[in-house]
Amino acid sequence: AKPGTLSEIWPSLGSTDRHVRFAARIALEVLPVADWKDRALAETNATAGLQALLALARYGTAEDQLPLLQAVARWPLAGLPDEEFLTKLRVIEVSFARHGIPDAIRPRALEKLGAQFPATSVAKNRELVQLLVALDSPEVVAKALALRDAAPTQEEQMTYQVALRLAKSGWTPELRQRYFQWFNRPPSEDGGPTYPAGGNYFVARSVKHPPEFTQWFHDVGLEPGNGASFDNFLKNIRQEAFAKVPDAEKAPIAALIAGLPNPAPKKEPLRMLVKEWTTADLLPALGEVAKGRDFEHGKEMYREAQCGVCHRFQGAGGDGGPDLTGVGTRYSPTDVLKAITEPNTVISEQYQAVAFTLKNDSTVWGRLLGETPDAYEIMIDPLNRKTAKVLKVDVKDRAASPISPMPEGLLSSFQREEILDLLAYLLADGNPKAAAFKK
Secondary structure, three states, X not given: OOOOOHHHHHHHHOOXXXXXXXXXXXXXXXXXXXXXXXXXXXXXXXXXXXXXXXHHHHHOOHXXXXXXXXXXXXXXXXXXXXXXXXXXXHHHHHHHHHHOOOOOOHHHHHHHHHHXXXXXXXXXXXXXXXXXXXXOOOXXXXXXXXXXXXXOOHHHHHHHHHHHOOOXXXXXXXHHHXXXXXXXXXXXXXXXXXXXXXOXXXXXXXXXXXXXXXHHHHOOXXXXXXXXXXXXXXXXXXXXXXXXXOHHHHHHHHHHHHOOOOOOOOOOOXXXXXXXXXXXXXXXXXXXXXXXOOHXXXXXXXHHOOHHHHOEEOOEEOOOOOOOOXXXXXXXXXXXXXXXXXOOOOOOOOOOEEEEEEOOOOEEEEXXXXXXXXXXXXXXXXXXXXXXXXXXHHEEEEEEOOOOXXXXXXXOOOOHHHHHHHHHHHHOOOOOOOHHHOO
16 A cells, blocks of 8 residues: 555544554654654654654664653653553563663662652553563562462463563572572462461462453453463573572572472273263263253362373473363264273374384384484373483384374273263363252
8 A cells, every 4th residue: 555645644643543543653764863853852742753663662673762861861760651651661661672771871860760660551661671670670579479479360370470580680589589489389369378387478379360351261261371382481581580580699509490380190090891981871971961960079080081181271281291271162972982991092193192103113103292403202101291302313104103102992981971971071071050950
């Protein structure tokens, strides 16, 4: 499309409609910067000026940075409405990200931004904490941890944990312990304090979400969850934060991290063979899954069948097989039953095992986890998380295995009612209030 002229674009930068402002800024960015830079630096209307300066931050040069930051100071944060407040922070963020933080600006930026933190909204605090960490504020750690400890939702707590992983200044031994202990505390519904031995307390991780987050899941018939990558996300945050700890101070934090709870798995009772169940045996009983089932019993059967070793469900479990969250909304009861009783019929390519025929005519098979120039890494025993390395020089042939990593006969030690409760638990997405569990 042909770009508009500057005289056509400029009035829309100050529109009360954010969508119009956004479109106007994009149109402005299409034009040569030299045509509008001086006007952006001289604009006195806050709404239009901040949009124009954001465009300049995005497309200007390093030489434009100081004039831009001096121009943006024309509108003090304390006097700006929320939307302009956030836009001004965005201008500063983009400028710093593109061209670095000028030494001449740093003291004033610390003073002005520090005076606004903490602010009156989560949105403002989210941007301010990132800027103050980048500016190496000596006060941001203590202030951000106080906000984290008061935060009611997981998302808000994560805002401060993520930002503080890069903080270099303002730490004390107590504040470091407080930061890293958050990763250790078991999640709780209220995210409130838990009291270890002694007088200090550490805040637990909240499992609450904002109402809109919960609604997104409920709109598609699911209970809210963190997804398969969340645990690794937390691990990566902790690793990045630990890398920033000075070497002389690492020992106590390393000891704390080493103490992360890792309870031994519960030893399952020995189960005896009941029957080699087939799909045909259980298909006539599927009508009984939808009513009168026992939720707690189904949950226990899920655990005893060790489904969670390979599958994630409601944010917990392994990654050796497909995520079972929402399985009842994606598949019919018959399909779910067949997937358990006939695991080799349909095998997802994502989790299909690979069979390696070696030059000595032996065969090794497992799920391919990774590959280097010299070897394959495969999971040969998902139940015990046992891996193996296959040297490429030893391989004669490789092919997709027709055998599912999920074992056949998984239900052979279960009674009929136990299987039906397990199916009800899966199809109801682990929801105790589902119709299947109403008496």
